Amino acid sequence: MGAFVIERLLIKNHLSFAECDIAFEKGLVVFSGPSGAGKSVLMQGLLSLFGYGDVHADVIEAVVGEKLGLEAFGFEEEEPNIFKFLKAKNARYFINTQAVSKKGMVELSRTFVNYLSVKDNSEFENSRLLSLLDGVCARQEPDHYERVSKFETLFDEYKTFKEELKQIEAEEQKVEDLKEFARFEIAKINEVSPKIGEDEELLSFKKSLSKKEKIEAAMQKAGTIFDLESSVIEVLTLIETDSSFFDACMNELRLVFEKQNETLEALEEIDVESLLDRIEKIAQLKKRYGSIEEALVHKHKREEELARYENIAFEKSQLEKTVATYEREVTQKSLHISQTRQTYLPLLEARLNDYLSQLYMPSLNVRLEEGVMSELGCDALHVNLGKVDLKKISSGEYNRVRLAFLATQNEFLLSRGGVLILDEIDANLSGKESMSVANVLKTLSSKYQIFAISHQPQLSSVANQHFLVTKDALHVSHVVPLxxxxxxxxxxxxxxxxxxxxxxxxxxxxxxxxxxx
Structure with a gap:
């Protein structure tokens, strides 16, 4: 697999750029020009295509002339690969015509794109420093990454159990109040003991009670129809009409009256006050829980909680044993990882200082100390320039230290090559110092395609390609190869x-x- 190369970049309507279509070569590519011409704007456009920062263009497209292992991310590999951003109705990213989220683009591109801006200090965060040291370790012991990955999984499990134990310990302090509240809610629902559908049945009874007297009077009046039944049959016989339809109707009516009489007799036995009280209790439960079904579900949940509260001492004991087991394993494995890191820490320091010596800088001191246990282990990596903290050195020194780290990161973490994007890495340097930066980047460019913005002639002079960025009278930016x-x-x-x-x-x-x- 060869080095990753962006062969072409197309940008349309990106801030001060109306349109630019640039062909790139391998190696070191430098952009220069007057201040405010649009150099950083151009770099921001390139970075935004790969998910770093917001996109301000209508179209950004990059042609990448190298296989990237896209299958691992669920994309088909093509030759060349096309990365694209389009802003139509919705802003969308594409890889070889397949849509991809911004997050997905970042996850993929971070395997081959490294960016260093003047304002970015994140490379000295402990997580990134340890990641670099782990890369050095893995180069010597290939199974180191697997051990680190397994430790991360182990620590996550340990953390989960520890949080559960912490929650139980918090609950234990107020468990009596929780038990009392659970019993209270269970008792309140049991006091009513509602049955599903009971509310509708009770309301039906209430409705019937309200009409009981009217129904009785109406049935008494309508009951005279049965006295005329024989007369109707006699008429039908005389006119030689089949009376079966009438017999069926009268039998159906008789059944309806009998059923209603049974209901009326049952209503006579109902205690109206008890019925209304029952309806009120059911209504209160529904007001509190939403429905009878939800009240019963809540009761079941509270019963489970009560059972758990009753069993909390046993559960806590079991969790304490689990956490203790995990703690021993986490401590043991983090110690093993720390020992490996400590073994190869001098190698990391030597590589950093090798680059720093080329950059006319004093040596760094890198030390590994015990820190707070996390998914990274128990290590904290500290870096000093001689006896001076990195936060206290000049901007010119700081940038060269960052370049040394960047070069080392790409040596160990991006060993198959990639793209480095640098924003004024040689700012605030003397001619001699600027040339040292240029020489380091030139060496790196044999393996990586480097895009750099520079105001110094030393870096620009060693570039494989040199582009001039200017802005015309209409404040439109242009970029041309020199x-x-x-x-x-x-x-x-x-x-x-x-x-x-x-x-x-x-x-x-x-x-x-x-x-x-």
Whole structure:
């Protein structure tokens, strides 16, 4: 597998850029130009395509001329691979015409894109430092990553059980109140002992009671129809009409009257006050829980909780044993990981200091100390430049330290190559220091495609490609590749300012000649 290379970048309507279509080569690609021309804007557009930051363009497309192992992320590999962002009705990312979420794009791109901006200090967070050290360890002991991964899983399980124990201990302190409340709610529901559908049945009885007297009077009056039954049959016989239909109707009516009489007799035996009281109790339960079904579910839940409260001492004892077992295993495995890290810590320090020596910087001191136990283990990695904390060094020194870490990270964590995107990594440096940065990046560019913004002629002079970013009178940004003659003029401008001097031209030529040796 060769080095990852962005062969082409297309951007439309991205802030100050109306449109740019740029073809890239392998190696070190530098963008220079006056302040405010749009260099950082262009880099932000490239980064946003890979999910880093918000996209402000209508279209961004990158052609990637290398296999990336996309199958592992659920995408089909093509040649070349096309990464695309489109802002139509909805902003959408695509990989080879397959839609992908921004989060998915970030997860995929972080395997081959590394970014360092002037304002980014996150590379010195403990998690990233330990990740770098683990990369060094894994290079020497390939199963180290598997041990770290298994430890993360083990710690997550340990943390879950510990949280459960903590919750039980908190519950234990107020368990009597919880038990009393659970018993109270269970008793209140048991006092009513509702049955599903009972509320509708009670309301039906109440409705019938309200109409009882009217029904009795109406039935008494309507009952005279049965006295005329024989007369109707006699008429039907005389007119030679089959009376079976009438007999059936009268029998059906008789059944209805008999059933209603039974209901009326049952209503006579009902205690109206008890019925109304029962209806009120059912209504209160429904008001509290929503329905009889929900009240019974709540009762069951409270009964389960009560059983658990009664059993909490046993449950706590079992959890304490589980947590203690996990704690011993977590401690043992984190100690093993720490020992491996400590073994190869000098190798990490040596590689960092090798890069720092090339950058005319004093050596770093890297030490591993015991920290708070986490999914990373119990280690805390501390870095000092000599005896000085990194937070107290100058911006120029700070950037070179970051470059040393970046170079080391890419050596151990992105060993198959990738893209490095740098924003003014050589800011606030002298000519000698700037050239040291240029030489380190030039070495790295044999393996990585590097995109760098620079205001210094040293870095620009060693670039495989040099692009000039300018802004016209209408405040529209443009980017163009520079040939040798144009590069000399731009390098001279970077040396002497807008009024290019003859001395600056001579110096620019010498820089290019040295870079081509």
């Amino acid at each position: 040939g040798d003659a144009e590069r000399i003029v731009e390098l001279a401008r970077m040396v002497s300012g807008e009024n290019v001097s003859d001395e600056a031209i001579v110096f620019a030529k010498s820089l290019l000649e040295s870079a081509n040796l």
